[in-house]
Amino acid sequence: MITYRQLEHFVAVAQERHFSRAADRLGIAQSAVSVQIQQLEDALGVRLLQRHKRQPITLTDAGALLYEEAIATLRHMERAQEIGRLAAQGRGGHVRLGYVASAVTSGLLSRMLKQFRPGHEQVHMQVIAMETPRQLQAVEAAEIDVGVVRPRRQYPENVEATIIHGEPLMVAMAENHPLAGKPTLQAADLHGQTFIAPQFTETDAEGFAQVLARLAAAAGFSASPAYRVNDIITATSLAAAGYGIVVVPESNRRFNQPGVTYRVVSDFQERVYLALVYRKRENSPAVRAFIAAARQSVATGL
Template sequence: MIDARQLRYFTAVVEELHFARAADRLDIAQSALSTQIQRLEQDLGVRLLNRNKRQPVTLTDAGRLFHAEAVAALRHIERADQIGRLAARGLAGIVRIGYVASGVSSGALSGMLRDFRLSHPNVRIDVVPMETPRQFDALDGGEIDIGIARPRRQYPPGIVATIVHTERLMVAMADTHPLATRRKLMARDLKDQSFISPQFDEDEGFGEVLSALGAAGGFSAFLDYRVRDFISGLSLASAGYGVAVVPESMSHFTQPGLCYQPIADFEYPVHLALASRRRELSPAVRAFVGASLARSGEAPT
């Protein structure tokens, strides 16, 4: 089996076209170099070099073909060595990220990616949209490494999360909606409205937001349309099917017939969390988590 040392010895002889000079360059005995080249030729079953004491060393036809491949192989080996060393320091590798829509609209995800790329340009990033409950399953199964998700009171075993972004809420509705022209929208004004919200098969989520809103306005909020994400909810709201209570950053999403109103007397912050496996083995993933938490200035939860 050919090894990298034999390839380096062979390319040194080709570049010097002289065994003594090549041996000096490699800092080995000329006899050892000659022995290694002979073993290489024996392993391959072909002569690579023409040796003549009175003339410079020359390549055979097979030697010329082998030399080109040897140079390419050494470059790959050097690259692999470099990547391996970078990966050990978290400077190379792959980080797979799942995110909810407001992770994008808030700028939280793009900010993390931009800052991380400056210090870790050789780390590959894969991103995929994914609702919050699905992210926790994907983290546990190794499908993703990082989740940008809505926080929960309790996380699955082995998952840890940190708040990285906070914002207020707004109401999205059709621009023809009777409340669209209100100068000041109060919580009580939303009584008897049809609400549209992402809500999954769990007790937590934006269902809690609607309950709090109803309590603030003195009514019981009823979820008429259960959707998978805010984009779907905004599409229904713009068409007049109801109102959607969304994070303020979603107001960056504009489409014909859609408007946004703040709720003057309802201060209910909503958060985004960075979730990851508690015992993460990948240095690149650990580096991303560390850089993102340092950027947010938040303490782990």
């Protein structure tokens, strides 16, 4: 079997055209170079070099053909070694990241990715929009490595969570909505309104529908969403079209959706949060490095 060392020595001799200079370049004895070349020729069953007493060494036809392949092989092997080193250090490999829409509008997603990028240019990031319940399933099943989700009271047994972002709430509505004439709102102003609940699934017992319920309870009325959708952007689109109002994170204003205006609810101070979720026993150095970088990019004012 041909070895890396044999090819390395052969390339050195082929380039230097001299055993002694090749040995000096490799930092070894000339006899060791001769042994490696002889073993390579024996393994292939063909002479690779023409040795001359007073003339530079030349390549045989077989040697010339092998030389091109040897150069390519050594480069591939060196690249493989480098990738292996980077992976072991967490500076190479793959990270699959799930996120909810608020990770984008809050700027959290871009901050995490920016924090991680220096020194990890060889890590391939796969970034996937995915709602919270699906992310938790995907992290547990190793379909994704890390997720940015709305926090839950309980997580799957093998999943750990860290709160990494928090922000106040606002009400989004069409620019021509009757409540848009008020500079700020009180919870009681929302009584009798048509509500839209984002990030809702039939199997998800937590989320913005529960935030809405607590808002209504604070003003002494009950509220049930007339429209239930899967994400905040869809909910805000419905609000812009006049279908109702929606309680959203403050950062949703950065989305700059046409036809929407936002108002603070002065007597409802509840905040909403985002959490980083990942497997408790994570073996990938690249994933562990990303988790560490994400924690460092945590927004202030949680």
